Amino acid sequence: MTQEELFKKLVAHCKEYGFVFPSSEIYDGLAAVYDYGQNGVELKNNIKRYWWDSMVRLHENIVGLDAAIFMHPRIWEASGHLSAFNDPLIDNKDSKKRYRADVLIEDWIAKQDDKIQKEIDKAKKRFGETFDETKYRQTSPRVLEIAAKRDEIHTRFAAEMNASNLEGLRQIIVDCEIVCPISGTRNWTEVRQFNLMFSTQIGSLAEGANTVYLRPETAQGIFVNFLNVQKTGRMKLPFGIAQIGKAFRNEIVARQFIFRMREFEQMEMQFFVRPGEEMKWWNAWKQTRMAWHRALGFGDENYRFHDHEKLAHYANAATDIEYNFPFGFKEVEGIHSRTDFDLSSHQKFSGKKLQYFDPETGESYVPYVVETSIGVDRMFLQVMSAAYCEEALEGGDSRVVLRIPATLAPIKVAVMPLVKKDGLPEVAQQIMDDLKFDYNVTYDEKDSIGKRYRRQDAVGTPFCVTIDHQTLEDQTVTVRHRDTMAQERVAINALHAMVEEAVSFRKLFKTLDL
RNA sequence: GCGGGAGUAGCUCAGUGGUAGAGCAUCAGCUUCCCAAGCUGAGGGUCGCGGGUUCGACCCCCGUCUCCCGCUCCA
Numbered sequence: 270m271t272q273e274e275l276f277k278k279l280v281a282h283c284k285e286y287g288f289v290f291p292s293s294e295i296y297d298g299l300a301a302v303y304d305y306g307q308n309g310v311e312l313k314n315n316i317k318r319y320w321w322d323s324m325v326r327l328h329e330n331i332v333g334l335d336a337a338i339f340m341h342p343r344i345w346e347a348s349g350h351l352s353a354f355n356d357p358l359i360d361n362k363d364s365k366k367r368y369r370a371d372v373l374i375e376d377w378i379a380k381q382d383d384k385i386q387k388e389i390d391k392a393k394k395r396f397g398e399t400f401d402e403t404k405y406r407q408t409s410p411r412v413l414e415i416a417a418k419r420d421e422i423h424t425r426f427a428a429e430m431n432a433s434n435l436e437g438l439r440q441i442i443v444d445c446e447i448v449c450p451i452s453g454t455r456n457w458t459e460v461r462q463f464n465l466m467f468s469t470q471i472g473s474l475a476e477g478a479n480t481v482y483l484r485p486e487t488a489q490g491i492f493v494n495f496l497n498v499q500k501t502g503r504m505k506l507p508f509g510i511a512q513i514g515k516a517f518r519n520e521i522v523a524r525q526f527i528f529r530m531r532e533f534e535q536m537e538m539q540f541f542v543r544p545g546e547e548m549k550w551w552n553a554w555k556q557t558r559m560a561w562h563r564a565l566g567f568g569d570e571n572y573r574f575h576d577h578e579k580l581a582h583y584a585n586a587a588t589d590i591e592y593n594f595p596f597g598f599k600e601v602e603g604i605h606s607r608t609d610f611d612l613s614s615h616q617k618f619s620g621k622k623l624q625y626f627d628p629e630t631g632e633s634y635v636p637y638v639v640e641t642s643i644g645v646d647r648m649f650l651q652v653m654s655a656a657y658c659e660e661a662l663e664g665g666d667s668r669v670v671l672r673i674p675a676t677l678a679p680i681k682v683a684v685m686p687l688v689k690k691d692g693l694p695e696v697a698q699q700i701m702d703d704l705k706f707d708y709n710v711t712y713d714e715k716d717s718i719g720k721r722y723r724r725q726d727a728v729g730t731p732f733c734v735t736i737d738h739q740t741l742e743d744q745t746v747t748v749r750h751r752d753t754m755a756q757e758r759v760a761i762n763a764l765h766a767m768v769e770e771a772v773s774f775r776k777l778f779k780t781l782d783l
Numbered sequence: 784g785c786g787g788g789a790g791u792a793g794c795u796c797a798g799u800g801g802u803a804g805a806g807c808a809u810c811a812g813c814u815u816c817c818c819a820a821g822c823u824g825a826g827g828g829u830c831g832c833g834g835g836u837u838c839g840a841c842c843c844c845c846g847u848c849u850c851c852c853g854c855u856c857c858a
């Protein structure tokens with residue numbers, strides 16, 4: 270089976286077993302938006318808990334936050350999102366290259382000056398000493414023609430950049446006969462505005478609508494609350510603020526299932542440090558985060574760092590943790606040293622001092638920030654990719670099993686009476702009632718026991734508990750293990766401890782060495 | 784966004800210009816079984832959506848939506 274086939278099967282499995290559904294499916298779906306089903310939401314919640322507890326509970330100097338999705342629009346000016354992601358784009362259909370329409374036109378305008386200069390150089394050669402450049406500029410029909418056209422385009426360009434529709438920009442590109450540098454053709458698409466951020470209106474139109482944006486990252490909610498948390502929590506540097514929440518990006522191309530969605534969820538932790546200590550902490554968090562991933566046991570060889578060579582405007586060091594997905598090594602988490610860019614920028618735009626008084630040095634300064642940012646949905650896909658397994662069994666049988674770590678498994682225990690009579694369902698119900706307060710458990714009495722085991726394998730349930738006639742005599746049950754398919758006899762009153770041992774985060778956390 | 788492929792039951796897929804099929808799955812009953820395959824019955828699809836051609840379209844044509852692959856993009 271190729272990796273591509275594996276991925277297709279995984280996507281189908283996610284739908285068939287209630288992990289992930291296409292959004293609005295009965296209305297033909299909505300591109301790059303997905304819903305999590307009854308098993309998906311459990312897995313997703315468990316992933317979030319694994320992250321949250323490892324960050325907030327296990328670090329005394331990290332606290333949580335839940336900021337609103339809507340924020341003051343000026344925040345996106347300060348963060349750079351408004352200016353950096355608002356470009357008119359055009360594609361050449363032959364080379365399939367994408368350009369900024371405004372840059373194409375600006376380049377063309379600049380080229381006209383080159384053309385004029387060439388005319389002047391030519392004339393200079395012809396007339397020698399007697400050449401009067403100023404006069405030539407004002408009189409040469411050729412130069413005047415080029416200049417006039419240039420100025421006309423320049424004026425049109427300025428007007429069109431402020432126009433509400435982009436057709437005018439395209440018309441300039443057509444009129445100027447601008448060609449694609451790669452293909453050399455003028456086979457252009459429409460000009461489209463690339464807006465990274467979704468926008469909407471807050472307040473009624475009557476009282477003067479204000480444009481607000483759906484946040485494209487959760488980080489800014491942490492930065493603007495830096496002082497609130499630092500002061501009310503009496504936090505001392507270095508300390509961190511962690512947040513889990515939705516973010517929205519209007520990607521031009523969003524694909525590969527839940528890997529790149531327009532609405533997605535991030536788990537971010539911004540760690541505030543003394544200026545100059547950021548590289549130390551950046552390296553420390555790289556190791557800590559990698560250990561968190563590897564603790565799940567999906568194989569160390571399936572992870573790698575990818576250091577960024579081209580850094581974003583706010584960063585002085587950046588790396589990704591990449592996982593070996595069926596479609597290749599792809600980013601799951603980013604660890605960025607964001608310098609003091611964000612806090613300084615908010616200080617400037619808001620006019621409020623965002624500084625920390627360091628009692629040790631007696632100085633006030635804007636802290637530096639090291640960010641760890643992981644996509645919940647990518648993590649979900651990572652777990653599913655790693656867990657999905659088609660297994661050949663003795664006797665020519667096969668099974669599909671999700672080897673999800675027990676800690677993350679959506680259902681921890683399936684309770685099933687061997688037969689649905691003789692009081693066995695009643696005992697099963699008692700066991701359910703005992704476990705359900707602590708674990709997500711399910712009940713199944715339909716079909717043969719083997720069939721029921723396979724159903725649980727397909728959703729990754731680590732334990733199946735079977736009640737039989739012997740149970741009525743000695744209060745023991747059969748526990749069937751997902752990965753080994755091995756069975757053992759366990760006393761009913763030992764079940765809770767057995768499950769706890771397997772699904773508790775405790776063991777996992779102890780390996781993290783925080 | 785461009786190019787290529789696909790869309791029929793929950794899943795995997797047949798199908799023909801003349802009123803929609805199979806296997807699995809689901810549900811009810813029987814069977815009482817420790818690794819999916821026993822028996823009986825039932826439910827479920829305006830064939831992605833819209834338009835056109837035709838006496839008649841799941842089938843032919845156009846548009847559109849969604850998914851997959853490649854390119855492109857990616858804070």
